[in-house]
Amino acid sequence: MSKPSISLCMIVKNEERFLARCLKSVQGLVEEIIIVDTGSTDNTKEIAECFGAKIYTFEWVNDFSKARNEAIKYAQSDYVLVLDADEYLESADQILLLLESLEKDIYFLSIKSFLRGGISTIHPVIRLFRNVPELKFFGRIHEQIIIPADSLFTQDHLEVMINHDGYMKDVITEKNKEQRNLKILLEDLEEQETGFGLFNLGIQYKMMGQYEQAIKTFEKAFPLSMEYSYICKLITSLIQCYMELEQFDKALVICHESIEAYPNYTDLYYLQGQIYESLHYINDASESFNHCLKIGVCKEP
Structure with a gap:
């Protein structure tokens, strides 16, 4: 054959x-x-x-x-x-x-x-x-x-x-991707507001460095996205925004709660390790990073 x-x-x-x-x-x-x-x-x-x-x-x-x-x-x-x-x-x-x-x-x-x-x-x-x-x-x-x-x-x-x-x-700037994408996403949400649309808008704000706006958008998307495959990506993106704003306590709370819900999602442990490292909890950071290596790359969509 x-x-x-x-x-x-x-x-x-x-x-x-x-x-x-x-x-x-x-x-x-x-x-x-x-x-x-x-x-x-x-x-x-x-x-x-x-x-x-x-x-x-x-x-x-x-x-x-x-x-x-x-x-x-x-x-x-x-x-x-x-x-x-x-x-x-x-x-x-x-x-x-x-x-x-x-x-x-x-x-x-x-x-x-x-x-x-x-x-x-x-x-x-x-x-x-x-x-x-x-x-x-x-x-x-x-x-x-x-x-x-x-x-x-x-x-x-x-x-x-x-x-x-x-x-x-440099590629994003060269192609003016940021403004193009933002325009399309906002137009799409005007027609129909969905969890996936809000998630993508949050990602766009995050890429543009508008972290507070991204957080608001992710939190609005969250209850509409619980049953979809992108939920873990939404959560990790939200955590990263809080980290960028150096609001590590909030980021750590979300990490802990999310690990309970998604214990096999590697990125959550990696972000947890980064937060501990930023707070100078070196032993906790090491434990989190070692757990990442133990789990390996998550292949679940």
Whole structure:
């Protein structure tokens, strides 16, 4: 039985700085490259052509999910792989993906985002999925694959890491991402206020350094988000905002309460260790960090 085929589906605009690196990292992994361009004025299209990409034009309407779904509708392969231009695979992860038999319908891959100050975060997201009409993106920004509640789709987590440096400060400033994202998020919440929308708005305020506003938004999102997979990310983001404001007592209380509810979520112990370290409780910090190493990277979405 032959290995299932994969289509790489991307949306781009003025990505000449990163696109070649991304496309090189999937050479030999995908059968076709689908590029939906939303208005590039640089050499993005020419770079894509050099890799044999099928290029389509789509008018930008402040809705990432519409652009994503436009890209995947052209896919002809068994599976769809979704990457952004500022993402790429290392050689070891290319090999892991090549060796995977792909029997499930939906796969979570790990995204490693490089942040300022040498910090990076890792979180699981759906980036590889069977090419069927039922699997499509939802959300004007921070779009995600929506899995029907009565779905029989099978899922798994692959040991594949996608590197992402689009959150580096110089990249965000260059693309004016902050103001663009904030505008879309506020417009989206005007139409319908949801926990996920408030969570994403809080993340945006946090990235912009508006920590007090972020805290208010996260706390508003919390009761609307308890049953969703992003709740732990919401909690850790709230803790980080209190830490940035040096309100360590509040941050520590949230850590303790959250660890009781989510005892296997590694990031909570790491943040707890950072707080103890800031308060000069070195033994407690060491215990927290050692517990992180014991648990390892959390793979639950």
